[in-house]
Amino acid sequence: MxxxxxxxxxxxxxxxxxxxxxxxxxxxxxxxxxxxxxxxxxxxxxxxxxxxxxxxxxxxxxxxxxxxxxxxxxxxxxxxxxxxxxxxxxxxxxxxxxxxxxxxxxxxxxxxxxxxxxxxxxxxxxxxxxxxxxxxxxxxxxxxxxxxxxxxxxxxxxxxxxxxxxxxxxxxxxxxxxxxxxxxxxxxxxxxxxxxxxxxxxxxxxIDTQFFDPSYVEPHADLAASSGPNFVFTGQMDYAPNIGAALRVMDRLLPEIRAAHPDATFHLVGRAPVSELTKRDGDPGVRVWGEVPDVRPFLAGADIVLAPLEIARGVQNKVLEAMAMARPVLLSPEAATGIDAVDGEHFAVAQSDRALIDRALAMLAEGPASLQMAVAARRYVVEHQGxxxxxxxxxxxxxxxxxxxxxxxxxxxxx
Known part of the structure; x- marks a missing residue:
């Protein structure tokens, strides 16, 4: 050959x-x-x-x-x-x-x-x-x-x-x-x-489920020390769909979430954030981390991992990584494309801003049910997405x- x-x-x-x-x-x-x-x-x-x-x-x-x-x-x-x-x-x-x-x-x-x-x-x-x-x-x-x-x-x-x-x-x-x-x-x-x-x-x-394994990763110290809840979004932050999703959270989702949870923090984690994002670091409830050595501690410390992309092509690695880390994931239908997981069983899907806000608040209120969904998410990717x-x-x-x-x-x- x-x-x-x-x-x-x-x-x-x-x-x-x-x-x-x-x-x-x-x-x-x-x-x-x-x-x-x-x-x-x-x-x-x-x-x-x-x-x-x-x-x-x-x-x-x-x-x-x-x-x-x-x-x-x-x-x-x-x-x-x-x-x-x-x-x-x-x-x-x-x-x-x-x-x-x-x-x-x-x-x-x-x-x-x-x-x-x-x-x-x-x-x-x-x-x-x-x-x-x-x-x-x-x-x-x-x-x-x-x-x-x-x-x-x-x-x-x-x-x-x-x-x-x-x-x-x-x-x-x-x-x-x-x-x-x-x-x-x-x-x-x-x-x-x-x-x-x-x-x-x-x-x-x-997805490399041995690398993305919550059994071997401690939550990032800042997230662990936070009174929370912590929302995390990961990705290449000079990529237009990711920029749009991050701004969507900051401008349209986070203010209403913080009305119910004043200590809620949105953590933006990813390399090469554009100035439109970096200048938002320090806004109420916003942390822009930029490139980090390892994204897993941030995922491990998340109460909810967000992926509210309005334009998305293909399978989102960020979603698979969060699922493998057994974290509750809230995403848009666009970000769920190509992943045969079930809404409400492995992750939560919502489209409009209002629906995303309501779903996030419900996931926080449900507590154990959301964690059960996160465990099912890891099981799904281990069995089907290696x-x-x-x-x-x-x-x-x-x-x-x-x-x-x-x-x-x-x-x-x-x-």
Whole structure:
């Protein structure tokens, strides 16, 4: 069996944000099938500090710093009629490395993680191609355009339109296109001009239930000392849907919750918070922590973990992590997408601001019932959402003999 070429828009180490968590576990699983050659971009010094881990796993690798500014990427995109998110991840050095790797090694399968790096698939490559789009980025930008104001709305509408074409081309170029949930797969197929030319399947995210285990984690000291209740939201805090959800809590949910519980505190935990969020630190009941070494103590100290996203694509790792930590989770229907847990049994789902406020107050009042739901949440993810189970079909999808432990894949949508 031949080698695998793995291309990703972000360095899969460390697995400290949603897309990197998925690419990290995919890469580890692929390295168990065959020698893997990895081409990817690093955004931060911390990414490069983990290059030794990538070198230990990969047979060869090319890690490039993504230094192109979004302004430059935008100018290039306008000049070439390409999506900004595609030009932002183009580097001729990576294109040259891909070409040389294919000459030097017996690559059987190219695995592309995220549509931004689909541009590096050579037209001449005759082997198997697997593309993991994760979710439908074009639909996300269309949603941004509807919510935004000109000129940002025009930029996002353009991006959504051009990405839609890129996504369809990648679906036709690949032997199979992966998505993080059945809902994202169905959305992608509903948008195709020629759906019969694309083979697709949902390959869900998993969760490391040994790492996210409340048995081995003490609540953060500040949360433990608080008179509470403590509400926690985690995520990459320069990501628009997370910013929107955090502001929703601060402006629309927290004031009414604090009317009933004056000591209630909202803890915002996640890397790269934008100034719109950091300036809110110190507002009544608001703590903005920014990047922390370990999110688990904050989850362990939460009375309720919130995920009130109004725009969400795919499976939310933040939700799975909170469930694995056996904490009561209150989320929007958008954030619950792709998780087959049951409202009221494993987590609590509410849509409007009023419904979220009422549900939060009820969960606090119920006490033991909410904790029972949290225990059921952990049991659910342990039994149904482990990475090994989620990635069992990967060998077959990539053209390698399935392991004896692999579970059968569902029938793929195809021509």
């Amino acid at each position: 031949g080698d695998i070429l793995f291309l990703a828009h972000r360095m899969p180490f460390p697995p400290d944000r949603g897309d990197k968590i998925r690419s990290h576990h995919l890469l580890k699983a692929l390295a168990g099938l065959a020698p893997v050659h990895v081409g990817c971009f690093g955004d931060t010094d911390n990414d490069f500090a983990h290059e030794h881990e990538l070198a230990e796993l990969a047979r060869s690798h090319c890690l490039l710093r993504r230094s192109k500014s979004m302004v430059r990427a935008g100018i290039e995109a306008l000049a070439t009629r390409r999506p900004v998110s595609e030009t932002a991840f183009y580097d001729p050095k990576l294109a040259d490395w891909v070409e040389q790797t294919l000459l030097d090694h017996p690559v059987q399968t190219i695995f592309v993680f995220s549509g931004q790096v689909g541009q590096y698939i050579p037209h001449s490559f005759k082997g198997r191609v697997v593309v993991d789009l994760c979710d439908v980025d074009s639909a996300k930008f269309e949603a941004y355009a509807k919510e935004g104001r000109f000129p940002r709305s025009w930029i996002d509408a353009r991006e959504g339109d051009l990405l839609s074409n890129v996504e369809e081309r990648l679906g036709q170029r690949s032997d199979v296109t992966l998505f993080v949930s059945e809902a994202e797969e169905a959305l992608f197929r509903s948008r195709l001009a020629e759906p019969e030319r694309s083979s697709t399947i949902a390959l869900r995210n998993g 990475w090994e189970a989620m990635l069992a079909p990967l060998a077959e999808l990539c053209g390698y003999p399935p392991s004896k432990a692999a579970t059968p894949t569902k029938k793929r949508n195809a021509a």
